[in-house]
Amino acid sequence: MDKRQHRMICPGCRTESWVRREPQYEGFRKTGERLSCAACGHRFESEAEIPYAGRQAPRVFREEDKPRPLQVFQDSERGHTCRYCGHYVVNPFVQRCGLHFREVQATDTCDDFSPKPAEPETGGETKP
Numbered sequence: 767m768d769k770r771q772h773r774m775i776c777p778g779c780r781t782e783s784w785v786r787r788e789p790q791y792e793g794f795r796k797t798g799e800r801l802s803c804a805a806c807g808h809r810f811e812s813e814a815e816i817p818y819a820g821r822q823a824p825r826v827f828r829e830e831d832k833p834r835p836l837q838v839f840q841d842s843e844r845g846h847t848c849r850y851c852g853h854y855v856v857n858p859f860v861q862r863c864g865l866h867f868r869e870v871q872a873t874d875t876c877d878d879f880s881p882k883p884a885e886p887e888t889g890g891e892t893k894p
């Protein structure tokens with residue numbers, strides 16, 4: 767008798783269990799194995815149906831839990847971010863606002879925003 771025990775996540779009781787194998791006989795001829803969940807008795811028609819642990823990633827994440835792609839700036843928001851402001855000064859050490867003389871982040875927004883003059887739009891993010 768096959769004593770191998772395969773851990774699997776049973777679709778019947780949804781717990782980590784293992785497969786119980788009982789040889790099936792037709793008369794004296796072994797015709798196969800009866801596969802079932804050791805915990806709840808859920809029947810598997812074939813080896814292929816058994817969701818062995820490890821073969822299939824546990825469904826920790828549901829579809830709605832998936833991280834969403836980072837939200838891109840809305841146009842209105844982007845319009846007031848320091849990055850696109852004419853007062854925005856960036857050097858290798860600090861980003862600051864030339865109007866308020868304070869340190870800013872590229873993603874800060876400002877009420878005194880004035881668009882950068884004649885800076886060609888590259889369209890891509892350029893990292894310093």
Ligand SMILES: [Zn+2]
Pocket residue numbers: 776777778779780781783803804805806807808
């Ligand atoms: Zn089960």
